[in-house]
Amino acid sequence: MNRSPLKLAFEHVSRPFRVPVKTARGTAAARETIVVSMRDEAGRVGRGEIAPWGGFGCETLDAAEAALRALAEHAGKPESLADAVPARLPCTRHALAAAAFFLDNPAEFAAPEPTPAAVCRLIPRDAADAPETLAEKIRRAHAEGFRAFKIKIGLAALADEVALCDALLRLAAESFPDARLRFDANGAWRDDALDALAPLAAFPQLEFVEQPLAPAPENDAAVLALPRERAAKIALDESLREPWTLPDDAPVVAVVKPLLVGDFPRLRAWLRRENAAPRFVLSSVFETDVGRSVLRALCARAADNPRALAAGVGTLAFFRENPPRH
Structure with a gap:
């Protein structure tokens, strides 16, 4: 052989x-x-x-x-x-x-890390954290140059989580109005959550609520059928393994985790499209330095694309100091 x-x-x-x-x-x-x-x-x-x-x-x-x-x-x-x-x-x-x-x-494997201003910083959260506690974490990251921030929600009852988001958005409007907040529910709720979350869209500091409903065809259809002014502040993540299947006029943000996308060449081509396709976020899955090299290359490729929002790759601080072996 x-x-x-x-x-x-x-x-x-x-x-x-x-x-x-x-x-x-x-x-x-x-x-x-x-x-x-x-x-x-x-x-x-x-x-x-x-x-x-x-x-x-x-x-x-x-x-x-x-x-x-x-x-x-x-x-x-x-x-x-x-x-x-x-x-x-x-x-x-x-x-x-x-x-x-x-x-x-x-x-391309040696592309540099994007600047803090081009990155969304994930803010660690415990279920018991008060809005003021999270706002202080955002304030410290804001001082480092970050302007987009992601907070995990769906850890408590829907009404409590909406109240937390509302309080954080008010604190952001008062203390760092140029900040943009993203709330990631990881598919925690049913379709009645869309009505509960709708008032948050009035805050300019809200960039979007990510994956509020569990990934399912009927839930995705419900999100895509929302009026544009509401759906424009909703993002799909778990539902989206092939972002190019979204309609060009889909009124949502596509959160793309490249390491979970099987067709790497097609993804690279989609990221270069400048018009007639949804806005997107390139997002981390807590990868090693090798995976981050992939993300850095794709961030560099998409850097001048007006569809690209701040990349969700601010996860380095979550790991202990033990560089992986390659």
């Missing part, structure tokens, strides 16, 4: 958080991913990361590793590796396609 000159390697990486990350879907103490590398006969190396995230319709790491082992004898070009992986393994397909791309485009 002829062996391919392409060498494929992978490594499981575990990265603990400084403090557990809490969302409406549960609490995570560490981030488990797989770093993939491919080396060609010329000695060039390309890397990607397999970073599935619960609740997003992704494969398990065990399934990803099994697929990688099945490719050990794969003969062909680097870009064909992703096509050899089933579509039900989108994170694996992404990692292989990204690695093949960076094999040929190493300079």
